[in-house]
Amino acid sequence: MLYLNVYMLLINTVGFYFMLFDKQSSRKSKRRIPEKVLFTFAFLGGSAGVFLGMLFFRHKTKHVMFTLLIPSLTAAQIIAYFFIRNYLV
Numbered sequence: 666m667l668y669l670n671v672y673m674l675l676i677n678t679v680g681f682y683f684m685l686f687d688k689q690s691s692r693k694s695k696r697r698i699p700e701k702v703l704f705t706f707a708f709l710g711g712s713a714g715v716f717l718g719m720l721f722f723r724h725k726t727k728h729v730m731f732t733l734l735i736p737s738l739t740a741a742q743i744i745a746y747f748f749i750r751n752y753l754v
Contacts, residue, residue: 666750669746672710673710673746676706676709676710676714677710677711677712677714677717678714679711680707680711680715680718681714681715681717681718681721682714682718683702683706683715683718684714684715684718684719684721684722684724684725685722687724687725688723688724691724700725700730700731703725703731704730704734707734708738712739712742713742713743715735716736719731719732719735
């Protein structure tokens with residue numbers, strides 16, 4: 666269980682900072698993080714970090730794929746996390 670908690674903390678922290686870095690890169694017209702990378706981190710368990718980054722930095726909030734998929738994925742991953750924590754360990 667410790668490994669799962671550490672993994673979730675790290676992947677969500679990375680997702681959050683990727684959104685920060687992409688927002689800053691967007692403002693400075695620098696090289697951006699591809700959306701595929703952001704979605705990959707979200708699918709690998711970092712959707713909560715990406716979602717919080719979206720809200721906190723107001724980044725990618727006009728992209729329909731982000732506004733629909735990331736919150737749904739976050740809810741599904743939170744449910745899966747608590748199911749694993751309570752019933753499988």
